[in-house]
Amino acid sequence: xxxxxxxxxGVGFGPSNLALSGALIDKWTTPSNDSEKSIRTVLFLxxxxxxxxxxxxxxxxxxxxxxxxxxxxxxxxPQSALTFVNYLHSHGRLTAFxxxxxxxxxxxxxADYLGWAARYVEDHGVNVNYxxxxxAIDESSDxxxxxxxxxxxxxxxxxxxxxxxxxxxxxSARIPNVVLPLMNESSIVNxxxxxxxxxxxxxxxxxxxxxxxxxxxxxxxxxxxxxxQSAAEVTMNLRNLLSNIPSGNAxxxxxxxxxxxxxxxxxxxxFSNEIFAPEGTGNWFSTSEQGRxxxxxxxxxTNYSVVNPCTVAALYExxxxxxxxxxxxxxxxxxxxxxxPKINIRSHIxxxxxxxxxxxxxxTFTLRNALTREIFxxxxxxxxxxxxxxxxxxxxxxxxxxxxKRFGIGSCGSxxxxxxxxFAQRATYMVETRDDSSNVCNTPDSIATTPSISxxxxxxxxxxxEPVNLYIxxxxxxxxxxxxxxxxxxxxxxxxxxxGLEEATHGLSDTLLSVVSCRAGEVVDDLLSED
Numbered sequence: 001x002x003x004x005x006x007x008x009x010g011v012g013f014g015p016s017n018l019a020l021s022g023a024l025i026d027k028w029t030t031p032s033n034d035s036e037k038s039i040r041t042v043l044f045l046x047x048x049x050x051x052x053x054x055x056x057x058x059x060x061x062x063x064x065x066x067x068x069x070x071x072x073x074x075x076x077x078p079q080s081a082l083t084f085v086n087y088l089h090s091h092g093r094l095t096a097f098x099x100x101x102x103x104x105x106x107x108x109x110x111a112d113y114l115g116w117a118a119r120y121v122e123d124h125g126v127n128v129n130y131x132x133x134x135x136a137i138d139e140s141s142d143x144x145x146x147x148x149x150x151x152x153x154x155x156x157x158x159x160x161x162x163x164x165x166x167x168x169x170x171x172s173a174r175i176p177n178v179v180l181p182l183m184n185e186s187s188i189v190n191x192x193x194x195x196x197x198x199x200x201x202x203x204x205x206x207x208x209x210x211x212x213x214x215x216x217x218x219x220x221x222x223x224x225x226x227x228x229q230s231a232a233e234v235t236m237n238l239r240n241l242l243s244n245i246p247s248g249n250a251x252x253x254x255x256x257x258x259x260x261x262x263x264x265x266x267x268x269x270x271f272s273n274e275i276f277a278p279e280g281t282g283n284w285f286s287t288s289e290q291g292r293x294x295x296x297x298x299x300x301x302t303n304y305s306v307v308n309p310c311t312v313a314a315l316y317e318x319x320x321x322x323x324x325x326x327x328x329x330x331x332x333x334x335x336x337x338x339x340x341p342k343i344n345i346r347s348h349i350x351x352x353x354x355x356x357x358x359x360x361x362x363x364t365f366t367l368r369n370a371l372t373r374e375i376f377x378x379x380x381x382x383x384x385x386x387x388x389x390x391x392x393x394x395x396x397x398x399x400x401x402x403x404x405k406r407f408g409i410g411s412c413g414s415x416x417x418x419x420x421x422x423f424a425q426r427a428t429y430m431v432e433t434r435d436d437s438s439n440v441c442n443t444p445d446s447i448a449t450t451p452s453i454s455x456x457x458x459x460x461x462x463x464x465x466e467p468v469n470l471y472i473x474x475x476x477x478x479x480x481x482x483x484x485x486x487x488x489x490x491x492x493x494x495x496x497x498x499x500g501l502e503e504a505t506h507g508l509s510d511t512l513l514s515v516v517s518c519r520a521g522e523v524v525d526d527l528l529s530e531d
Contacts, residue, residue, distance in 0.1 A: 001146075001159040007039040008527065009147050009162035011134045011395075013046035014053060015114060015513060016168035016499040019072040019520035021121040022082035026073075027524060028125065037528045042126055043160060045149050047133040051118040053111045056199040057230060059237050062107040065229070065268070065308055066276075066513055069103070072117055075278060076517040082120060087113045132158065137165065138400035143493035164527055167398075168499040171390025171511070173198050176225065178351045179386055182363075189356050194363070197230040197387040200237075208241060211361075211382040217246035219253065221380065223365070225351070226387035227258035229266070232307045232315055234385050235343055239318065242341040251339035255381070257349045259370065263315070266306035267299075275299045275507070276514040284507035285422050285474050292504065303508055304389075319343055348372075392501050392511065393418065406492050408481040409468050419467035420505045423479055472498070472505055475526040476519065497523050 008024075010017040024039060073080035080086075084105075088094040097105070105113075122128055132149040140146050140161060147160045173196035175183055182189050192210040195203050211220055220242065224235050235256050242252040274280065275295070284292060307315075322342055329337060348371040355364045365379040396409070396418055404410040409418055471479040478496045499519060503510045510519075 002161065004041065004161070005144065006041045006043050006160060006162040008042045008164045008166065009145070009160055010042070010044040010166040010168060011137075011147070011398075012167070012169040013044040013048075013051065013118070013128050013130075014168060014170050014500075015072065015516050016170075016520070017044055017166060018114065018117055018121065019076075019082075019516040020166060020168070020499070020523060021126045022073050022080060022117065023076060023517075023520040023524040025082075025121060025124050025126070026077055026080055027528070037530065039164070039524070039527050043162075044126065044128045045132040045134050045147065045160075046128060046130050047152060049131045049152070051115050051128075051130075053114045054107075054198070055111075056201045056203075057197060057233070058108050058111055058201055059233055062233060063308075063310075064104045064107055064110050065266070067103040068097075068105050068110075070514050071113070071517065072520075073517050075515075076521040082117050084110075084113055087116050090116070129158075134169075134398060136400065137398045137403060139402050139406065139492060139494075143491055145494040145496070162494065164495045164497070166497045166499060166523065167395050167501065169395050170500060171392045172394055173386070174389045174391040175386055176351065176388055178354050179225070179384065182354065182356055185356070188358060190361050193361065193383040195385055197226070197234050197385060198390070200230075200234055200385060204238070204241065207383050207385075208245065212245060217248045219247045219250040220245070220382050221253045221255065222383045222385065223363070223381040224254060224256050224385045224387055226305075226389070227256065227260055227263055227307075228305045228387060228389065229307050229311065230389075231256060231258075231387035232263065232311050234387050236311075236315060236318065238385075239341045239343055247338060247341075249338065252341040253344065254341060255344045255346050257346050257351065257367070259349065260305070261347045261371070263312055263345065264301060264306045265309040265312050267302050268308070272299065272302055275302065276509040276512065278515050278518040281506050281509065281515060281519075282474065285505055296504075296508070299508055303512065315343070319345070390511075392503075395498070395501060406480040407470055407478055409470055416465055417467040418470050420472050420502050421469045422505050423471050423473045472502055473526075475522045476502065476506070477526055495527065497526070499523065 010020065021042070021044070024042060027039075068084045069075070071082075071084040073082040074084070085094065088097050118128070129149070131152045133152055134147060134149045135157075136146075136148040138146045138148070145162050145165045147162060147165065149158050149160070150156070151158070175196065179194070182194060183191075190210060192203070192206045195207065211222075222238055222242075224231050224238070235254050238254045242254070245252065284295060287295070325339070329339065346367070348369050350368045350370045351365060352368050352375075353366040356362075357364060361382075363381045363384055365376075365381065367376040367379055368374070369376075396404075399407075401410055471481070473479060476497045476499060478498060480492050499516075500511050509515045
C-alpha cells in the first residue's frame with residue numbers, strides 16, 4: 001500500500017477526467033484566496049497502456065458530430081491552454097483549419113488533440129498511472145477512500161489512499177442478451193468473428209482473416225446489429241474492405257439488423273441542440289422526475305439509435321448504386337461479372353434466437369419481422385458486429401459493501417437497478433428501510449429515469465424490479481444517507497463524484513463531450529468548497 005495520501009484520485013483518464021485535470025491546472029496557475037482548501041496531489045488510474053480515445057472507431061473519413069468549440073476547456077475558460085484552438089496553433093494548422101470552413105474536425109484529429117492535451121497535463125503536474133485497472137473501492141478506517149488497482153501487465157495489486165474520488169470510467173460495451181451467451185463461450189465460439197463496435201478497427205482485420213477461406217473464394221455474410229451511427233459506419237467500412245476480397249460468382253453481403261422501420265437521422269438542428277447547452281443541465285436537474293422522463297422521450301432522437309444525416313445520405317447513395325448495378329447486370333446477362341459487396345438493411349427485425357455451429361464456425365439466426373410476424377429461420381452469417389451502444393452502471397460493483405451502505409445501496413442484489421435522484425428532490429421520495437439491512441431499498445411509485453438498456457429480448461416475461469435511490473448533487477457529488485443503521489468508527493470524510501454516468505439527473509449531454517469543460521469546472525469548485 002502506498003503511504004501517500006492523495007488529495008484526489010480519478011478512475012479513468014478519458015475526456016471527462018482530462019478536462020478535470022485541465023480545470024485543476026488552471027486553478028494552480030491562477031491562485032485564489034477564496035478557499036483555504038487545495039487539491040495538489042492528484043493521481044489518475046487508467047486501464048489502457050497509454051492515452052486512447054475510442055480507438056476501435058477511428059475509421060477513415062469519420063467526422064466528429066459536434067463543434068470543435070465543445071472541447072476540454074473552451075466553454076469553461078476560453079483563455080485556457082487546453083483549448084482545441086491552442087492545439088491547432090501549437091501544430092501550425094490554425095489557418096488551414098479555418099480555411100476548411102467547417103466546425104467539425106475529423107475524429108482522428110480530435111483524438112490527436114485529446115492525446116496532446118493528456119501530455120500537456122502530465123507535463124504540468126498531473127500524475128497518470130496507465131495500465132492500471134481499478135478493481136475495488138473501499139472506505140478506510142479513518143473515513144478516507146482506498147482505491148485498489150491491478151496492473152494489466154503482471155497482475156500486481158496496488159492500494160492508494162485519497163481524500164476525494166472522481167469516477168469517470170466511461171461506458172462498457174452493451175451486448176444484446178441473445179448474443180451475450182456466445183460472448184462468454186470463448187472456448188467454443190471463434191471470438192475473432194464476434195465483436196462489439198468499440199473494438200472494431202482493432203479487430204476487423206483478424207475477423208476478415210478468420211472467415212476468408214484459404215480454398216476457393218466464396219461469398220461472405222456479415223451481420224451488423226444496431227441502427228445507430230456506429231452501425232452505419234461499420235457497415236460502410238465492411239463493404240469497402242470486402243471489395244478487396246474475392247467472392248467467387250456471388251457477391252459478399254453485409255446485413256444491418258435494425259428494430260425500426262428505417263434508419264433515423266439525428267436531430268442536430270439549432271433549437272434541438274440547445275438541450276446540450278451547459279445551462280440545460282441545471283434545467284434538467286431541477287425539474288421533476290416526470291419532467292425528466294418527458295425530456296428524455298422528446299430529445300432521445302438527438303443521440304440514441306440515430307445516424308448523422310450526412311452518413312444517412314452516403315449510405316442511401318451506396319444502396320441506390322447497388323440497384324443501378326443490378327439493373328445493368330440483368331440487362332447484360334451474357335457478360336460475366338462478379339457483383340461487388342452488397343449492403344442490406346433488414347428493418348423491423350427481432351432476433352428470436354442465435355446459435356453457433358462449431359463445425360462450420362458460423363452463426364445461425366432465427367429472425368422475426370416485428371411488423372409482419374414473418375419468421376426467417378436458418379439465417380447464417382460468418383461474423384457478427386454488435387453496434388449496440390454502451391452501458392454505464394458497472395462502476396457500482398467497484399464499491400465495497402461498506403461504501404454501498406454509506407450511500408443506501410448496501411444489501412440489494414446486483415439485479416436491483418440503481419436510480420440516481422437529484423438531491424433537491426430527496427425529500428419527495430418515500431423512503432423505507434428494511435429491518436434486516438441498513439440499505440435503503442425504496443419503492444416509489446414512479447419508474448427509473450434512465451433510458452432502457454435492454455436488447456430486443458431483454459426482460460421478456462420478467463417481473464420488473466423496483467430501483468434503489470442513489471442521491472447526487474447538482475455538482476456531481478454522491479451523498480451518503482443519514483441512517484442510524486450505519487455504524488462506523490468515523491464518518492465518511494471523503495467526497496465521491498461521478499462524471500459521464502448521470503444522464504438521468506443531469507441530462508442527455510452528460511455522456512457526450514458537450515459539457516465536459518463546464519462540468520469539470522463545477523466539480524473542481526465543489527472539491528474546493530468547505531461545505
